[in-house]
Amino acid sequence: MTTDDIQLEPALAALRATAPPALAPNVLVDVGLADHFARFDSPIGPLLVAWNGRGVSEVDGTSDDLEFETAHRARTGRPAYPADRVPDRLASAIARRLDGDRRVRIDLDLRGHTDFERDVWLKALEIPRGEVRPYGWVAAEIGRPRAVRAVGSALGHNPVPLIVPCHRVVRSDGMIGQYSLGGPDNKRTILASEGVDLPRLEQLASTGVRFIGSDTTKIYCLPTCRHARRVTDRHRLEFHSAAEGQARGYRACLVCRPSSAYAA
Amino acid sequence: MLVAALADDLDASFEAVVRAHQDRLYSIALRVLGDPRDAEEAAQDALVRAYRALAGYDAGRIRELRLRPWLATIVLNLCRSRLTRRAPAERRALSLDEPLPGGLEPRADEGRGPAAISATKATAEEWAGLLLTLSPAYRTAVVLRHVDGLSYPELAIALDRPEGTVKAQVHRGLAQLRTAFEAARRAEREEMTA
Numbered sequence: 541m542t543t544d545d546i547q548l549e550p551a552l553a554a555l556r557a558t559a560p561p562a563l564a565p566n567v568l569v570d571v572g573l574a575d576h577f578a579r580f581d582s583p584i585g586p587l588l589v590a591w592n593g594r595g596v597s598e599v600d601g602t603s604d605d606l607e608f609e610t611a612h613r614a615r616t617g618r619p620a621y622p623a624d625r626v627p628d629r630l631a632s633a634i635a636r637r638l639d640g641d642r643r644v645r646i647d648l649d650l651r652g653h654t655d656f657e658r659d660v661w662l663k664a665l666e667i668p669r670g671e672v673r674p675y676g677w678v679a680a681e682i683g684r685p686r687a688v689r690a691v692g693s694a695l696g697h698n699p700v701p702l703i704v705p706c707h708r709v710v711r712s713d714g715m716i717g718q719y720s721l722g723g724p725d726n727k728r729t730i731l732a733s734e735g736v737d738l739p740r741l742e743q744l745a746s747t748g749v750r751f752i753g754s755d756t757t758k759i760y761c762l763p764t765c766r767h768a769r770r771v772t773d774r775h776r777l778e779f780h781s782a783a784e785g786q787a788r789g790y791r792a793c794l795v796c797r798p799s800s801a802y803a804a
Numbered sequence: 805m806l807v808a809a810l811a812d813d814l815d816a817s818f819e820a821v822v823r824a825h826q827d828r829l830y831s832i833a834l835r836v837l838g839d840p841r842d843a844e845e846a847a848q849d850a851l852v853r854a855y856r857a858l859a860g861y862d863a864g865r866i867r868e869l870r871l872r873p874w875l876a877t878i879v880l881n882l883c884r885s886r887l888t889r890r891a892p893a894e895r896r897a898l899s900l901d902e903p904l905p906g907g908l909e910p911r912a913d914e915g916r917g918p919a920a921i922s923a924t925k926a927t928a929e930e931w932a933g934l935l936l937t938l939s940p941a942y943r944t945a946v947v948l949r950h951v952d953g954l955s956y957p958e959l960a961i962a963l964d965r966p967e968g969t970v971k972a973q974v975h976r977g978l979a980q981l982r983t984a985f986e987a988a989r990r991a992e993r994e995e996m997t998a
Contacts, residue, residue, distance in 0.1 A: 548978055551931045552950035559830035559847060560840075564822045566848050571855040573815060593852075 565621045569593060572649060575616070576623040577608065580634055582702055583733040584726045590620055591630060595647030599700045601722050615699070616652060637703060640669030640734070646703055653699070656684070660694040667708040670735040671764040673801065674712040680800035688712065696720045707731060712802065714745025714763075736764060744778070751798050753777040753790045760785040765796035807871060811863040818858070821871070822851055828872075828952050829879045835947045836883045838936045846886060850879035873962035876948060880962065887940060926985065934984045942977030949974045 568574035570593040577590040577598075588608055590598040597616060602608040605622055612620040626634070636644040642665070650658055659682040667673050679691045695706040701721040707730045711717040716738070719727035732738055744763055752768040753760040755775050760782070761768035779785040782792070782799050792799045806824065809817035829850055833843035854875055858866060926934070935943055948954045948962055949970075959974070960967040 548981060549950055551926065551928075552935075552946065553953070554928050555831065555835055555932055555935070555947075555951045556827065557831045557834050559826040560844050563826050563830065563844055563848055564819075567822050567826075567851040567855075568819060570848070570852045571818070573818060 568619075569621065572651075574618050575612065575620045577605075577612070577620050578623045578626045580626050580631060582638065583730050584722065587702070587721075589626060589630075589634065591626075592618075592649055594649040594651070596630070596700055596703060597649040599702055599721070634703065642666075642668065648700060648703070650699070653697075656682075656687075656690065657694040657697065659684075660691050661698055661700075661704045661706070664695065664698070664704050664706050664709055667705060668766070669705075669708075671762075671766065671796070672708050672710045672731065672736060672741070673762065673796075674714070675709055675717075676712045677762075677797070677801040678709055681797070685800075692717075702730070708734075714741060714750065716742070748780045749778040750781060750802065751779040751785055753779055753785055753788075758790050759793050760790045760798060761793040762796045762798045762801060765793055765798075767793055767795060807867055807869050810858060811866040814855070814858055814866075818855055821854070825871070825875050826851065829875060832876060832879050832947055832952050833883055835932060835935055835951050836880070836940070836944055837886060838932070842886055846879055846882040849882050850875065853878055853882075870958065870961060872954060873958040876952065876954065876958075876962040877964070880944060883944075884940075926988075930988070934981055934988065937984045938977055938980050942973055942980055945970055945973035946977035946981065950978075 565574060565576075569576050569591075572592045572594040575590040575592045575597050577588050579586045580589055581587075584601075586603075588598070588600045588602060589596060590600070590608075590612060598612060600608055600611070602611065609620045612618070625631070630646070633644050633646050637646060650661070660678055663678050663682050675691045675695070676685070676688050678695075679685050679688045682691075684690070691709075695709055696718065698704050698706040698720060701707065701719075707719055707721075707727045709717075716724055716727055716731070718724060721727075728738060741763060749763070751760040752763050752765075752771060753776070754767075754771040755777060759767070760777075760779055777788075777790075779790070782802065785792075806817065806820060810821065826847065829847040830843055833846040833850075834840060837843050837846065857878075861869075935946065938946065945959065945963070948959050949956070954962060956967050956971055956974075959970045963970055963973075965973075
């Protein structure tokens, strides 16, 4: 028997292999044509987070995987594949963000949304943990002071609640208002977990108080501004309008920019 | 057909590229690298790089692409960098320029070949092991031609070498493979008669 009787070609052709099942989904997720999703813990219980190579695309309260996959495809046009867990880096970034660290970078995949919506969401990202701003404040800050209702609608469509803290935007009368992620009770839970004194906020709102002034600095703030919270009872004044404060010689805080709140 | 669709709408047709080429890119990487985990990463990375490259090409350039050799080039580049990153004991440059004269080089990797082939017919696993004993340049040429099934013109594009050169590399690679097979079979006979 010589070496020439060995049939090399068929033996080599038989070395074709089948790609592992995870390969195609991983490629599609990497380039942003599909998403992975997994659960993470939040102050309102386990939530789903979806992400791809471009960033986080959705945060959702759905408990059923199949229901989420269907809704995700309807919203984004992309398939969603379940992952074992949230990747460590993303998980720790989300945890830090929920903890109030606004410097931690979380890339977002907001393709398919309007510039206006993105402006609203990016503005909401500027609101610190433990504070709230009225819808009108967001509208004025993005240069659309009359678009208060559109701001409310954009916040209602926030695809990444908690990561973009739309829960920190409240009704212009100071009441808590609606929340897309499971309703107003969840909004209260999250705000309380972030240290917002809700009973006090609602008490101020119901008596028409919109601003807090300090007679030592002659500055007025939105009630949850960190500067307003530092004012002691002895030095605190309550204003029902910016005009009232200004008439008494107070100026607006440069940090919370309260005059934006009721600009419309 | 696929390139025309890609040129029209990359995002809508890229999944079809992935489905059509994932097995062959994985097979190329697996037979060149020898490790399933490495091969999966290389094939995945190759498809991601292909998407990013396509996203930067204009429609005319995409229409002129020959996807099969183009994708093979991408995965081979990634295999090459993985081979050079490996431990120094294992490291061999995947040079396409320096086939040794005579075409029958000593086995490049003594540690990796199977000690014995148990019959005149070797199993797929044994053939895969024998392939890994070839020098990377010959192994690559043989894998592209006979595992992946590229034509010689496609092979010339994939390796960016004249067709004559790649033909010679395939033939020498096959000759080396026969020699390796013979050596393994001899080893097995000696074991049986010992």
